[in-house]
Every structure is written in structure tokens, then in C-alpha cells.
Amino acid sequence: MESILACADAGKRARVADEIRMMRAGIKGENESAYHINFNFQKSEATAVIHDLRLEIAGRVAQIDHLLIHRTHRFYVLETKSFSHGLKINEHGEFLRWNDWKKTFEGMPSPIEQNRRHIVVLRDLLERLGYKNPIIESFILISPNARIDRPKDNEYAEVVKADQFFAALEKNLASVVSGVSGFLSAAKKVFFGEAPDLIAKKIVRLHRPISIDYAQKFGMPETSPAATVTPSKERKPDPVPVQHVQAAPEKPPAQAVTALPIAPISPVLACKSCGSGEISIEYGKFGYYFKCAACGANSSFKLGCGMANHKERIRKERLTFYRECEGCGSSAVFFINKK
Numbered sequence: 649m650e651s652i653l654a655c656a657d658a659g660k661r662a663r664v665a666d667e668i669r670m671m672r673a674g675i676k677g678e679n680e681s682a683y684h685i686n687f688n689f690q691k692s693e694a695t696a697v698i699h700d701l702r703l704e705i706a707g708r709v710a711q712i713d714h715l716l717i718h719r720t721h722r723f724y725v726l727e728t729k730s731f732s733h734g735l736k737i738n739e740h741g742e743f744l745r746w747n748d749w750k751k752t753f754e755g756m757p758s759p760i761e762q763n764r765r766h767i768v769v770l771r772d773l774l775e776r777l778g779y780k781n782p783i784i785e786s787f788i789l790i791s792p793n794a795r796i797d798r799p800k801d802n803e804y805a806e807v808v809k810a811d812q813f814f815a816a817l818e819k820n821l822a823s824v825v826s827g828v829s830g831f832l833s834a835a836k837k838v839f840f841g842e843a844p845d846l847i848a849k850k851i852v853r854l855h856r857p858i859s860i861d862y863a864q865k866f867g868m869p870e871t872s873p874a875a876t877v878t879p880s881k882e883r884k885p886d887p888v889p890v891q892h893v894q895a896a897p898e899k900p901p902a903q904a905v906t907a908l909p910i911a912p913i914s915p916v917l918a919c920k921s922c923g924s925g926e927i928s929i930e931y932g933k934f935g936y937y938f939k940c941a942a943c944g945a946n947s948s949f950k951l952g953c954g955m956a957n958h959k960e961r962i963r964k965e966r967l968t969f970y971r972e973c974e975g976c977g978s979s980a981v982f983f984i985n986k987k
Contacts, residue, residue, distance in 0.1 A: 677730025710769035
């Protein structure tokens with residue numbers, strides 16, 4: 649995005665700059681929330697955590713900022729919202745954010761309704777995995793420094809500041825585990841079958857990153873230095889698959905959410921016959937291969953994550969090809985065809 653801004657004309661510069669501003673605010677908000685989540689659950693055997701999960705089920709998409717899976721088989725979908733100044737919820741349940749430049753509140757889509765749509769997709773996925781009638785809770789995480797104005801007749805308990813989420817979760821779980829004093833005691837005494845990390849691994853295998861051509865989005869020429877990237881939620885620059893997080897609290901959350909290990913491969917990035925880089929992936933009788941536009945020769949390639957009995961496959965999404973291994977739940981961009 650910064651490379652696009654550098655070569656954008658005056659008519660597009662304001663749009664690109666605004667997109668970068670929203671990206672940075674979103675990344676900052678998610679990192680703040682991830683820090684507090686990781687701090688409280690880094691050593692927990694009772695809770696598994698997945699950050700930046702994108703699901704595609706039956707034509708519907710859910711982009712989940714954070715998903716917590718508790719050993720009582722309760723699922724917590726967390727949506728992060730970043731507000732530099734303040735948030736207001738009126739008596740009609742409408743969300744408004746403070747515009748410091750205009751000195752007024754302005755409307756915004758309801759994050760509660762957004763999270764409900766995510767839950768519909770997650771519920772569908774869980775039922776397909778065999779978890780019938782899963783209990784899924786919704787929380788909206790707000791920056792600890794933001795001011796929240798709530799209506800008098802409704803506190804909207806699912807809207808909490810990121811640093812207060814653990815207390816809100818403790819209260820929620822205390823209502824589930826009757827007769828057990830406190831969340832920590834409940835976590836030790838209550839176990840509902842399959843361990844949370846095993847459930848998390850099944851979900852992670854269904855993570856589907858999205859590929860976005862930002863140059864095309866802003867009408868930039870194909871010769872622009874801007875590259876196609878695969879961020880999560882059109883915000884983050886690295887195609888990082890989600891995983892069960894075990895993070896040290898003193899490290900920045902951006903380092904805590906690391907990619908699943910993928911063994912290095914040696915793909916053909918130039919034609920074997922003439923050495924040209926003008927190649928693209930095509931599909932033929934024996935599977936995917938590289939086709940050279942310069943000399944017309946074909947070049948085969950093989951994939952492998954390096955683990956015994958694991959077999960990688962290619963998944964195509966428009967011009968982007970992903971290498972995926974079901975065994976270790978990995979997914980990464982392998983090659984992008986030119987238009």
C-alpha cells in the first residue's frame with residue numbers, strides 16, 4: 649500500500665492514504681487485543697486460541713479476529729474494533745464513532761451484527777465437524793484507551809475493553825459451571841471430552857486466506873511496483889496461517905502469531921528449457937505444471953511439507969495458487985499467475 653501511495657496520482661492519493669490509515673488502526677487494535685488474550689491464556693490447558701481465522705462455508709465468509717475454545721466446549725468469537733477517540737451506543741442499539749476532525753459522532757456498521765454473521769458460519773462449520781448444537785458466545789473488544797458511552801437501559805455486556813475481557817469471560821463461565829467457585833477452579837475441574845487444542849487444529853485446517861490485488865483495486869497500472877499480497881481482512885501484509893497460539897507476553901503479538909512450519913521446496917521459477925521467467929501455472933492430464941510463454945515448454949514441479957505420510961496439494965483461487973497440507977494444517981501462497 650505504501651508503494652502504491654508513492655506512485656499514485658493526486659486523484660487517488662487521498663483514497664490510498666485513507667486505506668492505509670484504516671489498516672494501521674485495525675492492525676494496532678488487533679495487536680492490542682492479541683496481547684491481552686495471549687497474556688492470560690499463554691499457559692492455559694483449558695483454552696485454545698486462534699488469531700485471524702478466515703472461513704468459507706457454502707458461499708458465506710467469516711473473518712474472525714480471535715477465536716477461543718474452552719474445555720467446556722464453549723466457543724468465543726471476538727471481534728476487535730479500534731477507536732482512537734470514542735464509541736457510542738444509542739438507545740436503538742446503533743453504533744457511532746467520534747470523528748475528531750468534524751467534532752461529531754457518525755454512524756458505523758454494528759460490530760454485534762457483524763459478529764452474529766461470523767457465528768452463523770462458524771456454527772455451520774462446527775456442525776459439519778460433528779459438534780452438534782455448539783454454544784458460541786460473542787464479544788466485541790475495544791481499545792483500553794477508548795471511551796464507551798452506553799445507553800442507560802442496556803449495558804451491552806458483550807462490548808468490553810480488551811484489557812477487561814478476561815474478567816468478562818470469567819463471569820460468563822462462572823454462570824456455566826454452577827457450584828464451582830471461580831473460573832480458575834472451574835477450568836481445572838470441568839472437562840467435556842475432546843481437548844480444546846485438538847478442536848482448534850481441525851478448525852485451522854479449514855482456514856482460507858484471501859488474495860487481494862491492491863494495484864487493481866485502486867486502478868494502478870500493472871507495471872506499478874505494488875504487489876499482490878494475501879492479507880487477512882484486507883489489512884495485513886503477510887499470508888500467515890493461523891494456529892493454536894502459545895505466546896510469551898513480553899513479545900509483541902505480531903511475533904506471537906507465527907506461521908505453521910512449512911518445509912522449504914525448490915519450485916521451478918524459470919523455464920527449464922530456456923530459463924525465461926515468463927511462466928504460468930496450468931493444469932493438464934498429470935496435474936499442475938509451469939508453462940513457458942517464451943518457448944512453449946512445460947516444466948513439472950513437486951510439493952512436500954517434509955513430514956512423513958503428508959501430501960501437499962495445490963488449491964487455485966483465481967490467479968493465486970496455494971500449497972496446502974491437510975496433515976499439518978498449513979496453507980501458503982505458492983505462485984501467482986500474471987493476468
